[in-house]
Amino acid sequence: MQHNNTHTLAKPELTDITADNFIKAYQHFIEQGDFISLTRQFDQGFIQTGVANQLSFNVKKAKVSLLDTGVLLIQPENVKSASDEAELIEDSSATPSKRIVISSGIHGNETAPIEIVQQIISDIIADKIQVKHPTLLIMGNPVAMNIGKRFQTDNLNRLFSGRHKSIAPCFEKYRAEKLERYVSDFFTTSQGADSATITHYHYDLHTAIRSSSYEKFAIYPYQAGKPWDKEQLSFMASCDVNTILFGHSPTGTFSYFSSAHFGAHAFTVELGKVKPFGQNNMADFRAITANLTALISDEDIILKPFNNTDFNLFEALGDITKESDDFTLLIGAEVSNFTDYPINTLLATDQGNEYRTTRLGESVVFPNANVGKGERAALIIVPTELT
Numbered sequence: 001m002q003h004n005n006t007h008t009l010a011k012p013e014l015t016d017i018t019a020d021n022f023i024k025a026y027q028h029f030i031e032q033g034d035f036i037s038l039t040r041q042f043d044q045g046f047i048q049t050g051v052a053n054q055l056s057f058n059v060k061k062a063k064v065s066l067l068d069t070g071v072l073l074i075q076p077e078n079v080k081s082a083s084d085e086a087e088l089i090e091d092s093s094a095t096p097s098k099r100i101v102i103s104s105g106i107h108g109n110e111t112a113p114i115e116i117v118q119q120i121i122s123d124i125i126a127d128k129i130q131v132k133h134p135t136l137l138i139m140g141n142p143v144a145m146n147i148g149k150r151f152q153t154d155n156l157n158r159l160f161s162g163r164h165k166s167i168a169p170c171f172e173k174y175r176a177e178k179l180e181r182y183v184s185d186f187f188t189t190s191q192g193a194d195s196a197t198i199t200h201y202h203y204d205l206h207t208a209i210r211s212s213s214y215e216k217f218a219i220y221p222y223q224a225g226k227p228w229d230k231e232q233l234s235f236m237a238s239c240d241v242n243t244i245l246f247g248h249s250p251t252g253t254f255s256y257f258s259s260a261h262f263g264a265h266a267f268t269v270e271l272g273k274v275k276p277f278g279q280n281n282m283a284d285f286r287a288i289t290a291n292l293t294a295l296i297s298d299e300d301i302i303l304k305p306f307n308n309t310d311f312n313l314f315e316a317l318g319d320i321t322k323e324s325d326d327f328t329l330l331i332g333a334e335v336s337n338f339t340d341y342p343i344n345t346l347l348a349t350d351q352g353n354e355y356r357t358t359r360l361g362e363s364v365v366f367p368n369a370n371v372g373k374g375e376r377a378a379l380i381i382v383p384t385e386l387t
């Protein structure tokens with residue numbers, strides 16, 4: 001695995017929530033809604049002693065609970081949770097039919113998604129949004145956020161579905177295990193009377209290292225033969241994301257975890273190029289921010305019926321994997337995602353092996369030689385259509 005920082009953590013240093021500095025920062029968060037600041041201040045996490053749910057407060061008809069650093073649960077009032085024995089309000093018209101996870105900052109330097117989640121949280125706390133469906137809002141890797149890097153020791157977005165178990169102790173190992181637990185509890189035990197009628201959603205927001213010929217795009221995790229959901233593709237298009245890559249195999253990504261284990265409609269959504277905090281133009285994300293807000297607050301979202309001609313659809317053929325230190329990528333740093341190559345173009349070499357294009361329209365996304373051995377160094381795609 002790649003080590004791009006020498007400081008690793010076998011065990012995170014957790015702050016006790018009774019510490020003065022924590023109480024002060026938490027109060028400030030409740031008053032101001034600045035979740036980035038709270039998350040960054042206690043980046044390794046905190047410990048809750050005594051009874052659960054100490055870090056909960058009420059907003060307009062919903063309960064907000066801080067589960068961990070960067071992990072905020074919103075439960076509408078009409079929902080009964082396993083840990084909260086409050087009475088179920090008899091209002092069937094308002095019974096939640098969805099559970100929604102919106103995550104950001106799984107890569108710490110991808111700041112636009114973090115600022116989108118910040119916007120949604122501050123609007124909830126300011127009572128500008130009334131949340132009607134249980135929602136889990138996540139800033140995934142606070143330690144990496146603080147060092148302004150994709151990750152500290154290991155790429156968090158390769159560690160889900162239990163893959164964290166086979167790596168050495170580090171912050172990302174610990175965090176993947178915790179995030180899996182929060183998401184699993186959320187989808188399975190925490191809310192709603194009748195799980196069979198509840199639909200799960202997970203939008204994992206990212207930005208890309210390179211510029212992209214199609215600025216916004218989404219990876220639809222491998223579905224193992226299940227049909228690709230056209231209504232979800234229409235939802236993506238209404239978020240200004242009309243370029244979709246259909247995943248080719250199980251992976252260790254966060255979106256694949258929710259899709260494969262909890263039947264969630266899930267996507268990794270790429271919203272443009274990585275920029276430092278404060279340098280994102282939030283107007284670029286107006287459509288997705290508005291739609292995610294409408295989804296959690298149960299407002300109507302007008303969707304155009306699916307039509308291939310409204311999309312750029314790509315089938316993932318497979319990965320170029322870095323097998324050794326000898327790996328060489330023949331794609332320049334300035335080349336955009338989705339660049340296509342004529343058949344028989346040499347794209348990478350590794351210990352005498354060559355990767356050459358074989359299909360008409362073969363294009364590359366996420367080319368990156370700076371990954372660990374055994375990891376994806378590029379994703380190979382070809383255009384496709386849905387029938």
Ligand SMILES: O=C(O)CCC(=O)N[C@@H](CCC(=O)O)C(=O)O
Nearest residue numbers: 157206208209210219253268366
């Ligand atoms: O720009 C890049 O090279 C990476 C951007 C990014 O973080 N992409 C995700 C995609 C995950 C997926 O394939 O679903 C990642 O690499 O984790």
Ligand SMILES: [Zn+2]
Nearest residue numbers: 107110206207
């Ligand atoms: Zn990312």
